[in-house]
Amino acid sequence: MVSVSNSKTVSVSIKRKPNEVYDYIFNPENLPKWAGAFSLGISKSSTEGEWIVETPEGPVKIRFVERNKFGVLDHYVSPAPDQVILNPMRVIPNSSGSEVIFTLFQLPDMSDEKFSEDAGLVESDLRSLKSALEG
Template sequence: MKTHDVQSVAIARPHEAVFDYVADPKNLPKWTNAFKRADRETAELVTPNGAVPIRLETIAHSDQGTVDWKMTFPDGSVGAAYSRITPDGMDASIYSFVLMAPPVPLEALEGALAEQMGILAGELAELKAHLEA
């Protein structure tokens, strides 16, 4: 059973510009469906039952091109998201994102992951549009 998906998008912007945008958590609501609001320590995660306050830690390493997020939920559970910005010449980048399966019962896992894969594809297109505008 598949528990992850990796997607990427080519962005016609230099590596540094893409990294700076993705690494700033205040930009998450601009290109993701998951966040209503985000800053360096907290966020409001959008769920089917409304917004949920979480602790948000952005772990960014410009020299490695990685931007990861650690999300601590009100019940104490922890989730993570992993991404990387790779230079593609002087004025272009590739942004890749590792989508982990959401914490749902095993029987719902494949459907939940498939749904999230579609959402991620749209979010990567939104990120590209924001950065190339």
Template structure:
């Protein structure tokens, strides 16, 4: 079993507030993290996404000016996955998005390598989507 967290980052040529606004909107989650699921639903004050295993609840950190985009996913099996995620300004016109990937109990290094590859793909997609958006 592996125990070390991995910090994965993507540089995005858009101001941090624009990236933050896109990522913090739960309706955008399936666009930049399609591996998590699809069909985002807002119901009774909670956000849900449809996954291959069933419906998962997603909760984001409260809105803040610091770029904290942490969220937790309550999986259909009942496990809670905490996802530390930050948008860190790099000057006025760019930022770095940093995703902390932590191993779940029982994960092997190969499992974590697979998850890292998926997250890197999601971050690259996020970069593409946000950089294509116009400043207006």
């Protein structure tokens, strides 16, 4: 049986070239600068390509997909050893600027209220990203 989760896709338009936006987001050390609702701090993990993010709920592991020319910034968040959450994210051209797109999925044990709250936090973080990049 095939199942699907509730999802919400949020986006923000940024007046910067797509490669500049991509490079900024792809650098995990920038995460606390624009994703303050999620990241209070970040440090490299001992595992290659993995980072430890200090969140309001405690430390979580994060790993981005490999650098690519398609603007894909999907990342995997592991709040617990047996839990891996995919966060699809893209940077695409919008005229001469960029559009950043993030899709949030409602987890099986997540209430509708918590899902709505998380979506609001993602929207806030994307507005912060826009501010950081448009200065």
